[in-house]
Amino acid sequence: MxxxxxxxxxxxxxxxxxxxxxxxxxxxxxxxxxxxxxxxxxxxxxxxxxxxxxxxxxxxxxxxxxxxxxxxxxxxxxxxxTAPCAFEEVFQFRTVKPALVDARHPDHRLAKLLAGSDMTHLPLLGRDLLLERVTAGIGCAALEQAAGADAIAEATERVFGPQGRLSGKGLKLPPVPRLREVYAALFPQAMPGKTPFACPALPALAIRRDGL
Incomplete structure (x- = not known):
């Protein structure tokens, strides 16, 4: 039965x-x-x-x-x-193009940050290099500054866009985090270290030679 x-x-x-x-x-x-x-x-x-x-x-x-x-x-x-007739928050990936070319894709912002780098030719990336790529363009002095709520929100939107599901409340941060630590916390287990970080573990992100 x-x-x-x-x-x-x-x-x-x-x-x-x-x-x-x-x-x-x-x-x-x-x-x-x-x-x-x-x-x-x-x-x-x-x-x-x-x-x-x-x-x-x-x-x-x-x-x-x-x-x-x-x-x-x-x-x-x-x-x-009494169940809902639709799930408005569910994102259907079959309706969008690859992240790099489609602004509707949840990983569009992250794909733009990583586009053109040599990491698009690699299946595996060290954590420290991943953070270097994501924070490229941000001065070293700024990365060492204390990050308040606004800076955390700005970093989250820079990586995942305005529809990003992460928030400062969900990040594992020290009491007074530096901006560099905020970016590291945006990626699961992406704190500084030498253990390889598998790129496909990012939400819905797949890296290929022909784009993200």
């Missing part, structure tokens, strides 16, 4: 559903991708009546999938009926 079924087969949902044994196997929740590939046209008219005939009631659409409850699990309806 199983209680949850997700059907996502790129346009073949109707074939999967219509050939299921809905008498012997009764998952409580059935989730089906409901938009046709590429066109995003509604696909559920082809199979929703079939599910209804077998005792599955539609309860929720999350903008891509439709959710159905078995009659014998109707007590779960309240868990889905």
């Amino acid at each position: 199983f209680e949850f079924l997700k059907v996502d087969v790129e346009g073949a949902e109707q074939e999967v559903l219509l050939n299921g044994d809905w008498q012997s196997f009764r998952p409580k929740v059935v989730v089906v991708e409901a938009l046709a590939p590429y066109t995003l046209a509604p696909a559920w008219p082809a199979w929703e009546p079939f599910l209804a005939k077998h005792g599955y009631r539609y309860v929720w659409f999350d903008s891509l999938n439709r959710y159905y409850l078995a009659e014998e699990a109707k007590e779960l309806a309240h868990c889905l009926e």
Whole structure:
């Protein structure tokens, strides 16, 4: 027995559903991708009546999938009926071009900082060199200055753009951080040292010869 079924087969949902044994196997929740590939046209008219005939009631659409409850699990309806119909904060990377050429990409600012450097030809980069590249153009004296809330916010926006998810509150910093320490804290485990820093660990950042 199983209680949850997700059907996502790129346009073949109707074939999967219509050939299921809905008498012997009764998952409580059935989730089906409901938009046709590429066109995003509604696909559920082809199979929703079939599910209804077998005792599955539609309860929720999350903008891509439709959710159905078995009659014998109707007590779960309240868990889905109040769920959001869309997730506005979710970023779909399939809708943007590479970070270096698309200002909408979350890593666009960081890609611009690193563009043209020899690191784009390397799969692995030392932490100290990474920080050197990211802070290029900032004077040594400025990097040694104490960084207040405004400086921390400016550094975060410089690297990740105005939509960056990090904030000063989420960074591991000393009580009175220097600007150099702020930049180091923007990268996971990127404090000064010799341990290599794998560039793909950056959020959604992939480094290739043809751009970021």
